Amino acid sequence: MSREEMDALAKERLVGIARTWYDQMRDGIVPFIRLPTRTKRNIEYDDASEVWKYGERESTRAATNEKGAVHLLKMAYLIGFLKQQLVENRSSTLRELYYISEGWKKAKFGAQDESNHLIEDLEIITEVQREAFHLRPEEDGASVFGPLRIRETTRRGVKEMHCQEDVGEAGYPIPNNVDNLEFVDHDAKFVIAIETGGMYARLMENGFDEEYGAVLVHLKGQPARSTRRVLRKLNDSLGLPVVVFTDGDPWSYRIYASVAYGSIKSAHMSELLATPQAQFIGVQPSDISDYNLPADHLTEQDVSALKAELTDPRFATDYWRSQINLQLEMKLKSEQQAFASRGLDFVTKEYLPTRLSEMGII
């Protein structure tokens, strides 16, 4: 689809929402809109695409009370603004959008979370992504380092580069709009997505990418959409297996879950963002005892997060249940960099190769 076609489609779908409300009001109906319920209780596994998507549950937002009415009013202002942005061929960041609402009186956003959430609602209703509304996220994507040649269409022309030879120590930064990115060529055997910058740098310094043909992807904590799309694309179009390497605590398991199964917040785009074949490499709760890793005690929040995961459909597998229960028993957590207690090379020489061969990747 060309850029112009995409713009026209996005604009038409946005205006369509307004038209529905216009017609409702003309017919004497209090305006309303239906949306899938966006909670953990309403995500379901889709066999065909192998990702978690929103289920059947729907919530109705109607202007029957002040809160509901103001919600629709905010949405109307947002649609008006996005339409204008498309017409004028401008773009803005999510943060800018939040500030723009300053002038919207009653429709002003209380916090950026609110505008982000509304944008996601609009993505769900219109079935187009926020990039099509000319909206950019604030955070940039993470970085990639490894035997991979890419081609990126930038505002200043097409650039081609190799992610080991043509980039600095920080690696190749993933652009916001992954649609502008193509993979030209590669010499990789698998992709390893890493939670922390320290471990990303460790693997690079130890030459893990060269030795094992690994594409290193730095997740930078909870990965941005663009990072997740790159992982999906590496898996999908190049057929590379993806493994996720995080800290051994409940919050890190959620990072893995959002890579593999999609996040609850963006379950409407799981097909684009999730990599169902991605596997969790570690740190596993069992590694803490097997390798006698330095560990911290679980906090109360950790414990309740673990318990919440036991009821999260994305973690409803034997593997996760046994690992989470084991961790609840041990009451311990370890960071991925805790492997340094056994020497700086331990993680690249021992731990990862062992795990990778266990998992049948090397």
Place this chain on the structure above:
Amino acid sequence: MVLAEDLAKQQRSISVAEFFEKNKHLLGFDSPTRGIITTIKEAVDNALDACEEAEVLPDIFVGIKKVDAEVYRITVEDNGPGIVPENVPLVFGKLLYGSRFHQIRQSRGQQGIGISAAVLYAQLTTGIPARVTSRTGAKARAHRFELMIKTETNEPEIISHEEIDWDRTHGTRIEIQFKSTLAAKKRLVDYLRLTAIVNPHARITADIDGEVTTFERVSGEVPPCPKPILPHPHGIEFGALKRIAAASTGTVEEFLIGSFSKVGKKTADEMIALAGLKPSRKVNKLESDELKRLLDAMQAVKVPAPPAQQCLSPIGENLICKGLEKEIQLDFIKARTRPSTVYGGHSFIIEAAIGYGGKVPPEGTAQLFRFANRVPLLYQQGACAITSCASQVNWKSYGLSQQGLPMGPVLIMVHVASTNVPFTSESKDAVASIPEIEREVVLVLQELGRELKTYLYRRDKKKQQDDRARAICSVIPEIAAKVSEIVEQPLVDTSPIEGKIMRKVVAKKRTVDGKVRIDVNNYTAKEVTLVLYNLSRDAAEDAKPRPDFVDSIDGEYNKVWRHTLDAGEAWQIVYTGSGDGSVDLRGVEDGRKVVVDLDV
């Protein structure tokens, strides 16, 4: 034996005055701060009791003046019947001298300890005698005494006595000086306010070191003075029975019928038969074991409850509400007076009230006001049966959150009126746990809880309706404007939605470009004749239609229109102005109208 003889030299009787000198806390004089409150409480209780007996509307003055660094002069003056000069020294200068101790009826003071204890306390801390002025009527002159108490003998010591001219026709004034502090000033004012609440017929003026507060009366009627009744057979103990039996001359039967409440011939005979006595026996000739059998029989036989109407004086639901409302602004108030009941032969009545909202602090636990025989209980809330009852009630089922006591802007008032209020101690701070009383308190609070629940439900429903009205009349038009702009169509008319949803008379005020518009739509199925009030700084001289009446006060114009609107009809007022001020619609009942000011 030598030791016993030595000890015998030290053994001697102790006068009550000496006893209380050493046990001040028993009477509420445990600290100087508390002493000031106890003194005022005792004097005010006496004044209110005296006025009630004389059927006078009480006018009580309370004065507290700092005399030097530590010493305060407390003055309490009433317009009661006064005290005859012969009795003044006894009333104020002798502990355990009183008129009400031997009577079975509801009264504030009882033992005759309180005020003389204050005199004793003054004497102990400053050595200054109490000064009492009293006048019994227009025909007599006033008498002024300076009094102290001889602690060894518990007898009054008259320092001086003179007849004087006093500008009051009747009443009593007492002035006492003792060491104290005003640290508990807030509690003192609270005490006076609470006293005013449960004595709505009294006017109390307080001058606390120059700061004057007046608690006005809201009732012009003196409550009927409770009449003493005879003891109830179920409420008597062996000692008392022995004493009155000894003083009696008649037969056992005459004695039972004549000396007790609710005992007729049939009941008396039943008791005598059960005790195995002859009805003709002289009662003062009975042996101890016979009296014991008689007492058991008296407790065993069923006897109707004592005549509560006569001996108790509840405040009444109406006056409780008035009393509370005059001192505390409330959004909701409901009071209940329970029917009288009995515990151990003593009549009692529980009254309670629940207030909500208004000026009651919205945070924290409920305020609990406890009263016994129209006297506020200020201390030991935690030890009081009233508190534990209020915590037992499941307030959650009445829509309140609860941490023991309910939480939020709630005020609970409980009054125990009885011929014998069971206190946990002589300082009369807390009601003891008596199952019969607790049952009544819980019941009355549950009744009131249900009333509160209904109120809260209605209020929430009203809130919901208002919320809906705001959404429909103020936000939906904005959605309409924005949506019409997006779809590039003429402004969609939202009045069908208003009509359909509201089914009410809707008045909307909106100011745009210096034009004030007031739209009134009758979405009901009936014709209405309404009166529209618009109070603002706009003179609205160009108003269309012209107001039927304009009134101007301090630069504000109150414009009034009267108009009849058919079912489904709309009407508009337009004038040039700033659009401040307010709109009100009358002539339509509350549930059928909505007034929305879109300029706010």
